Amino acid sequence: MDRPDRIAVLYNTDYDHELTSDEVDVGAVEESARAIASALSEVGYRVDLIGMQGLDVFEVLGRLRESKHDLVFNLCESMAGKPENEPTFAGMMDLFGVPYTGADLLALASCLHKQRTKELLTAAKVPTPPYRYLDSAAAVADPELDTLDYPWFVKLAREDASVGITEENLVASAAALRKRATDLMAEFEQPVLAERYIEGREINVTLLGNGANLRVLPLHEIDFAGMPADRPRIVSYAAKWDETHVDYAGTKPVPLRDAAPALVEAIERVARGAWTALGLRDYGRVDLRVDRAGTPWVIDVNPNCDISPDAGVARSGAVAGYAYPQLIDLITRLAWARIKQL
Ligand SMILES: Nc1ncnc2c1ncn2[C@@H]1O[C@H](COP(=O)(O)OP(=O)(O)O)[C@@H](O)[C@H]1O
Ligand SMILES: [Mg+2]
Known part of the structure; x- marks a missing residue:
């Protein structure tokens, strides 16, 4: 057969947590999962929609192993309230031999940590703006930041969907960069990445x-x-x-x-x-x-x-x-x- 028969569309339901970063996902993940499940049904697959909180991961994996699903459509963006568990879950599916759509643990983790993305792009000679990874007050204070070719752009190192991005992230001086980086690190409790503005x-x-x-x-x-x-x-x-x-x-x-x-x-x-x-x-x-x-x-x-x-x-x-x-x-x-x- 050139396509699977039974598909489990798996998505996360762990919206109920403190992380501001995931506010954008509330409801959106489920809505997206429903749309994908009904698209799959429409073209003839047998589909089950499964929500996962995260701490029920063994139960869900057990169900998947026993059921006769051929494939998991993986829409899990986080588990137990933490986006950094998105790669973990892909790894667990590999461990349990559950075939799934999309990227594996390593690719998900490399893109979740934007400084790793930059290192890998740079190593592969893929053009990406010069950057500095700022993960401490000392890194933000580094006098070398005074010598950059401004304007630069500041972003959170572990976010997507433009979380933490406002006009203030475009910085024309080292002073502005330091201020925005410090504010973002305090508000989101994570490192930031500064990049030349293109x-x-x-x-x-x-x-x-x-x-x-x-x-x-x-x-x-x-x-x-x-x-x-x-x-x-x-x-x-x-x-x-x-x-x-x-x-x-x-x-x-x-x-x-x-x-x-x-x-x-x-x-x-x-x-x-x-x-x-x-x-x-x-x-x-x-x-x-x-x-x-x-x-x-x-x-x-x-x-x-x-x-x-x-x-x-x-x-x-x-x-x-x-x-x-x-x-x-x-x-x-x-x-x-x-x-x-x-
Ligand atoms: N180096 C840059 N130069 C110019 N604009 C940038 C740069 N980096 C980010 N941006 C702007 O900020 C937006 C969000 O940044 P991005 O790196 O795509 O983060 P996210 O993962 O939140 O989508 C981009 O769509 C772009 O408009
Ligand atoms: Mg983007």
Whole structure:
């Protein structure tokens, strides 16, 4: 068979915790899981939707081993209230021999710790902005920060979905960098990453497949035309999650426009390099910024990225001609082909 029959769509239900970082996920994970489960049913799979809190992991794994599911569609973003358990759960499925979609422990962990992402990209010679990893007051005080080529950009080292990103993260001086880094470390209780700010277009690249079958779906970019002139052209937290905010209207994802073939080729090459360097599987998204000289720089690598009907992957899939259920079916078949080495 070229595709599985019974699929368990597994998602996390551990929203009930203190971490501010996961506020964005409340309900969204379940909604996304439901959409994926019904897409799978629509194209003929037998589907069970299973919520997991985290501390019930043995019970859930026991159920999965006894039931006759062929594949887990893994939508677990955290366990027991901690996003750092996302990789742990993938590792447990490997331990128990449960086949699953998406990235493994190592890739998930490497992208969750953004300084590791930077090290791996740098080692693989994939263009990514120069950076400093700031994990202590001493690192923030380092006089070397005074010599950087400002403006730079500050972000949390263990977050995604633009958590902690506001206009204050774009810093024009060492003093501003130190202040923002110190504030973020205090508020979110985690290290930060500072990077050279890349002024220019922001591109989202969706990749699907594995090995020789890896393909890039139609590119998208952020249309900043609606952004007030006095605001930085970045995708802030408000831009992503607050529909009433000026940044929301100012950051519209649209298919890439008027791009020279050489630019498209360079973006795709760099995105594939990032995918390979981080060891992604089945589906993922790489975000880049293109500077004035036309060089694409990787700013973010997202394994097991958002595949809800209203997210970037689905938008790209639609441009490529895939209705949503067909796109989810394709991701399932790609995972299956990898697992069965078809
Ligand atoms: N080096 C950078 N130069 C310019 N803008 C950046 C840079 N890094 C991040 N940004 C802006 O901040 C947004 C969020 O940063 P990103 O690294 O993608 O974090 P997240 O994991 O939260 O998505 C990006 O979409 C982009 O607009
Ligand atoms: Mg991003």
